[in-house]
Amino acid sequence: xxxxxxxxxxxxxxxxxxxxxxxxxxxxxxxxxxxxxxxxxxxxxxxxxxxxxxxxxxxxxxxxxxxxxxxxxxxxxxxxxxxxxxxxxxxxxxxxxxxxxxxxxxxxxxxxxxxxxxxxxxxxxxxxxxxxxxxxxxxxxxxxxxxxxxx
Numbered sequence: 121x122x123x124x125x126x127x128x129x130x131x132x133x134x135x136x137x138x139x140x141x142x143x144x145x146x147x148x149x150x151x152x153x154x155x156x157x158x159x160x161x162x163x164x165x166x167x168x169x170x171x172x173x174x175x176x177x178x179x180x181x182x183x184x185x186x187x188x189x190x191x192x193x194x195x196x197x198x199x200x201x202x203x204x205x206x207x208x209x210x211x212x213x214x215x216x217x218x219x220x221x222x223x224x225x226x227x228x229x230x231x232x233x234x235x236x237x238x239x240x241x242x243x244x245x246x247x248x249x250x251x252x253x254x255x256x257x258x259x260x261x262x263x264x265x266x267x268x269x270x271x
Contacts, residue, residue: 174266177224181262184223188216198259202233220261226268232256 157179164175178198186193189206202208208216217228233256 170262174262177266177269178258178262180223181220181258181265184219185216185258185261188212188219196258198257198262200258202256202258202261220265224265224269226265228261228264232264233261 160179161172161175164170164178165172170178182193182196185191185196185200185202185206189202189208189212191206195206200206202213202216213233217233220226220233221228
């Protein structure tokens with residue numbers, strides 16, 4: 121009985137040690153991610169001359185734009201035009217708007233980032249034109265989001 125109790129105690133101690141090691145690893149990974157984010161934010165503040173709150177938003181916006189439009193994050197700059205530079209079509213802009221609205225809990229108006237027809241439909245028109253993205257730059261998105269998240 122004493123041997124069994126000792127073995128159980130040793131197994132329990134080994135399991136606790138394993139869990140503690142996992143917790144340390146997770147904490148180290150989280151600290152590394154936070155340090156990386158701080159470095160990105162500091163870099164953006166210096167590079168773009170924006171305030172810290174804008175830099176934090178830009179990091180998130182850049183990541184979302186990159187994921188939604190399937191472009192490299194390095195291609196997403198403040199001056200990148202969503203449709204002209206990043207090749208977003210009407211559907212892309214709708215999906216991008218939805219992702220940004222969900223992330224920042226805001227509503228993005230259609231006139232900022234949306235899709236419209238190339239030209240007004242005529243009564244006599246025999247075909248419908250495909251919608252084209254009437255998008256903005258990442259800077260305009262950033263300023264809109266910053267204004268609406270801050271207020």
